Amino acid sequence: MVAPNVTNSFSSPSSLGEVINLALGTFSYGVSHDLVLRVPGYLAKKQTQIISAGANPSSGLTDYGDLTPGDVNQDDVINTVDLSQVFNFWNATGATTADLNGDSKVNTFDVGILYAYFNQTAAL
Ligand SMILES: [Ca+2]
Ligand SMILES: [Ca+2]
Numbered sequence: 001m002v003a004p005n006v007t008n009s010f011s012s013p014s015s016l017g018e019v020i021n022l023a024l025g026t027f028s029y030g031v032s033h034d035l036v037l038r039v040p041g042y043l044a045k046k047q048t049q050i051i052s053a054g055a056n057p058s059s060g061l062t063d064y065g066d067l068t069p070g071d072v073n074q075d076d077v078i079n080t081v082d083l084s085q086v087f088n089f090w091n092a093t094g095a096t097t098a099d100l101n102g103d104s105k106v107n108t109f110d111v112g113i114l115y116a117y118f119n120q121t122a123a124l
Contacts, residue, residue, distance in 0.1 A: 072085040
């Protein structure tokens with residue numbers, strides 16, 4: 001088996017997000033809340049923000065920073081379960097969360113990405 005080459009082989013989706021018009025009752029305005037960004041195939045990432053009425057933030061976008069690829073099943077850890085899901089979609093084409101580098105194919109490049117971040121967990 002050829003060693004997967006993960007250098008420059010994936011691009012992160014946009015890590016910018018915006019929370020718009022949160023409903024009162026589930027949030028209190030003017031106090032800090034933990035906002036969790038979940039992107040299929042990536043570890044979730046948390047930001048703490050003071051929520052106010054209207055768009056949050058009031059201008060611009062929240063920068064969640066770089067996202068970590070490899071959490072295929074979205075359980076907040078990159079492990080053998082994710083690896084098995086990559087193998088379940090082996091040689092699949094098209095959109096799937098097992099396609100970690102976004103090239104529409106599930107192959108050794110995706111396994112390489114998963115191994116690069118193996119055992120990492122979401123900091124929630
Ligand atoms: Ca996982
Ligand atoms: Ca791929």
